[in-house]
Amino acid sequence: MKYISTRGKAPALNFEDVLLTGLASDGGLYVPETLPTFSAAEIGAMAAMDYPSLAQKIITPFVDGCIPDSDLAAIIADTYAEFRHSAVAPLVQLDHNQWVLELFHGPTLAFKDFALQLLGRLLDYVLERRQQKVVIMGATSGDTGSAAIEGCKRCSNIDIFILHPHQRVSEVQRRQMTTVVGDNIHNLAIEGNFDDCQAMVKASFANRAFLPEDRGLVAVNSINWARIMAQIVYYFYAAVALGAPARKTAFSVPTGNFGDIFAGYLAHNMGLPVERLVIATNRNDVLHRVLTTSSMRRQPLQHTLSPSMDITVSSNFERLLFDLYDRDGAAIADLLARFDEGEIAFSETAMARARSLFSSACVDDEQTCAQIAATWENCEYLLDPHSAIGVRAAMTAGIAADIPVVTLATAHPAKFPDAVKGAGLNEEVGLPLHLRDLFERPERCSVLPNDLAAVQSFMASNIRA
Template sequence: MRYISTRGQSEPRDFSDVLLTGLAEDGGLFMPAAWPERSAAEWRALRDLPYAELAAVVIHPFVGDALSLETLRGLCARAYAGFDHPARVPLVQLDDGVWVQELFHGPTLAFKDLALQLLGLLFEHVLAERDETMTIVGATSGDTGSAAIEACRDRERIKIAILHPDGRTSEVQRRQMTTVHSPNVFNIAVAGTFDDCQDMVKGLFADPKFRSEMRLSAVNSINWARIAAQIPYYVASALALGAPDREVAFAVPTGNFGNVLAAWAARRMGLPISRLVIGSNRNDILTRFLSANDMTAHGVEPSLSPSMDIQVSSNFERLLFELVDRDASATLALMQAFRSTGRMPVPDAAWKKATSLFRGMALDDRQTEAAIRRIHETTGYLADPHTAIGIEAARVAGVAPVVAMATAHPAKFPDAVERATGIRPSLPPRLAHLMSGTERFTRAPNDLAAVETLLRAFVHRNSTELNEPWGTAA
């Protein structure tokens, strides 16, 4: 399998190179040069596989010759062994035609674990084969950071630095990052929004000298391996509900577009997905695009669903590339226009292609709390704010069956859930220490040079310092 950049100015790469490179040198995102597809008979043959085995089989065509299927099976088995639920990604029926797929049974209680637990092992495997080290840099709006840290902590060949918007995550989300005291982990609280953090990560990669010196790689969903590792749970739920002999729809709460893009990729591989509904909060750029071809970035507003507080959805570039028939020059021009003006002039033909499959729906904070309350009163299900938005999106899909993706455990957002339902969800016992642990992170201005200085100091510590946690105790 070879990969090309959405902007057409980087050399094609294999899976291992894409895994370690993350963002393409031209600023674009890597995509498969050709899509693997499966016949109906091949999908049926996957129906009875345990999740780890299913994941290996679904992901392997994207890996190509970089890893054998046997090796990938072993890595998937290790990645998902620690999940709390034996089904890993269980389905729960809410009412007639509406299901929830719970993606939060991993170590950090969020869907990001399903990709990042595997990515940590993939990084380790490829780096050992090449006898190399690297520095992972990521931006998080809440859940990616803790999942990435959990996957990469204490690994000898990896240092990991995560940027989060200071004061704009839930306390549980922040503490899941900042109470990890592993010496290869560095948390940076940036005075800005998630979009600022994401721009900063892209800026780090855009500096060739710094990128080479630090041996940078990405853990955000700009890394194609993240998308590939999210495809299997869509396959699992679709097969459980009758695919390929029955169409299935999905409703996905999303901010950076990576999760729903994985569903689109499953459809591109031949899975019969009839509709994809995007759930947004007050930061509703994706909903505005789908309803009126209005891709205009506004200021990011804090909300009850902070993982979706995003206006620049990086993975939309991958869909855009497909919507303009893989025209890299057109993709580059549209992305440059968006960067310079804050508005993306998507051609009508491309927009109509998107709306033939995608729908959008947005809830503000008041509506989100009302949704949490209504869902609990009518079904008994306790949903976090992101999942509640996904469930409400499922109700406007207009087709059945539809699966809403439960992306986080309600205990990650206890205040919002308690206000809506009167019930304060508890963290699992294994995370009971979280609220009393000492936090370590470093605050930084919204300034690329300042962050580069911090990262350089982190990466170039001497050997005696490597045994100590990095950052300032809070």
């Protein structure tokens, strides 16, 4: 399988090269040239598979011989052995047709463990085989950073630098990053917001002159194709458990950067019978505005009770646009160049295609807290604020009563105690056993100005020989 850029000018790469590349050389994002598809009979047979076996089935065509099947199976088995629930991604019923898919049983209590535990092991495997060293640079609005550090900390061939907005992530999120010990791990608190952090990462990939000549730069944000690939699996896992292929399933996805819900779009295109994908946003509602107004423009970032979604530029939306515009890389490059200058309007043909599968909702903090309280009152199930946004959006999407609606529960509520208190609940939300001493562990973090040169200078000075 080959991977091509959404902007049409970068060379096509195989899986291994895409894994180590991140952004394409033309500034685009890599996507598969073609998608594997599964027949109804093949999807039906997935019901007998446990999560690692299903992951092997879904992921193998994307890897396409770059890693031998036996080695890939061992990597996948090792990845999901780290999860604390034997089902890996258990489904919990909230109402007769409302479900949550619990994606927070990994080491850092967030859905990003599904991809980043796998990504770290894939990188370890490939770099060791190549006898190569790389630098990882990533931006996080909360959960990506801790999942990336946890997934990559064991790899001696990696120096990892994670940027987060100073004092703009929850205390649990921050400590999950800053308490991990390792000479190769660097947490950078940037005196700005997430979009500033993400812009620095993109600028660094565009100009890597600050790096030693023998070091590549690897992305761990969802611009890295391997992240998206790993997330496709749990859509199949949930839908099959609820009756696919004989029965369609709808999914509501709390999303800021569009990576997680794009994986659902790919699952649909691979043959999974998906009725609808609901884009659930907080007040930073760029994706909701795109779907309802057919236009996109920047607005000031607002800080919310769901900080992992406090994003005003959704990087992975470019991957969907590529399909909506008939995979015309020049058209995508032109659109995004105009977005850099201001507002862009999308064609009605493209937006009609999007609306045939996607709908959206914007949920503010007050509604988020109300949903946490209502769900607790109805069934004594405690949602984190991101998952609450997903549940609220699912309830307002107008999906038929005979279609099961699965909300992706993207984080453990213990990571966001302020939201639980804001819901008026007196429940004490304890951290799982492996994190009970989190607040006693020493932290390591460097606070840096919102300045690209300062960040790149720090990185250059801290890359190990």
